[in-house]
Amino acid sequence: MAPRSNSTSRKSRSGWLLVAVAGLLSVPLADAQAPAAGRGGPPQSPKAAAPIDLTGYWVSVITEEWRYRMVTPGPGDYLLIPMTLEAKSVADAWDPAKDEAAGNQCKSYGAAGVMRLPERLHVTWQDDTTLRMDIDSGTQTRLYHFGDWKAPNGDATWQGDSLAQWERAGSLKITTTHLRGGYLRKNGVPYSENANLMEHYDVVHERNGETWMIVTTTVRDPRYLRLPYITAAQFKKEPDASRWDPTPCSSRW
């Protein structure tokens, strides 16, 4: 093999230099995936710093636990929920007619249960620091507040108070408290007003062009759960609102 000329060697070295510089330049690009404040300028708003795009229409795709999620299961069917005996006694008294009469037909649409229902989501930015999620099933709205938002005083609500935080991994972390007690499952499996919720929202892109939002949820409730109740829900992105179908809360369906 002929010895490499100086010229060739220099070209090769220059090529490597270019590769190295390109590598260096690519680092800030990767780093920018984190929700960093603008360098040398004012901090970016959570909206501007969003490492993933959660906005748009999403449909829940229910491929497991179908009979617990697509229809209301029968009374006493508590399989797979690590409930306490006290929770069982509450659930055993489930009476959808009573819930309706008391105006509590939205008990299974609270934050700890609603993400597991068959539904569509519409996610938008309400403002630079508030992500809004409208849910057609039960016509619910969840608000995710970034920054130093302070929850207003007042009664607990179905959707509670949610604090939001971008994580370095390109994920949205939500912590929800101040919940009005509701149902984890439509047949009356309860969570209490002391329950708190931690969620992670991730977005993945598939080879077939589909985009999915994955919501991993941990419910902790010292009163009604023996263990953290860890579940996930999966939502496929839809192109538009053509299948958006708001329906009122129902205790029976």
Place this chain on the structure above:
Amino acid sequence: MTDSKRFFALTLLAVVLHVPVSAQVDLSGSWAYRSLLGNVGGPRPVDYEGLPLNDAGRARALSYSESQLSMPERQCMFYAPTYLMIGPFGIKMWNETNPDSGITIAWKIAAWEDRAPMTIWMDGRPHPSKNAYHDKGGFTTGVWEHEILTTYTTHMKANMIRRNGTPSSDQTTMTVHFIRHDDLLTLTATVEDPIYLSEPIHWTRMFQLDPEAPIASAGPPCTQADEGPPEGAVPHYLPGKNPFIDEMTRLYNIPEEAVLGGAETMYPEFRKKIKDKYVIPGKCVRDCGTPTGR
């Protein structure tokens, strides 16, 4: 600084700074199964709700008898890598590195007693020819997409996508995203099968790091035994003869059109189709999950 020194310094810096970009998350360890899904004890024989089966898939599923698992030829058959997403076990993961560079060349997922180990090749090697041998563990490659490990598996053997005989063909492919949040690991997968599915199926399940309950790196050896089926016979049901076709309807009032699956059963609007047919069943008397303790 000479050109040479500058070159090496820049290259070294680029490499060093790139490491966190391409290998940000440590997935190694024993991850306990935390999905409280309906298949812990296995699904009922004809329970296809939420599966996008096409007509061929449904027909094949209805021909399946669970006694097939007792055939000597099938006792050690192993599930395909899709079992990662439908089985009831935790997973153990570790990485294998190039001893010279320290760079991860593969992630390994330990075997279960009924699933072969998986190797996720991270070194950029291509998938084999479509005509290459299909292994029990399939062939899997992976890439980091920011802090998510995305894997792609091909060359699986024909198997099932639910543990009741709903079939998957040897043309099935699976994409899995490994997403770690602190001690939680979420796996979300898309499985495509041009033979038995009318559209892809998507699953998500959770695992939790549990160093106090280490998972073995290899499952126990499989030993065949006489479990009853006569030699040479393949337990099955002829068309229209599956005795379990109405079991979900009898037990839970699930309409047959839901029980038999199909892509539409995955979506919310399917509820409208069965709303007038579904009645909340009576009090649960079997497999109800009644809590014990406090």
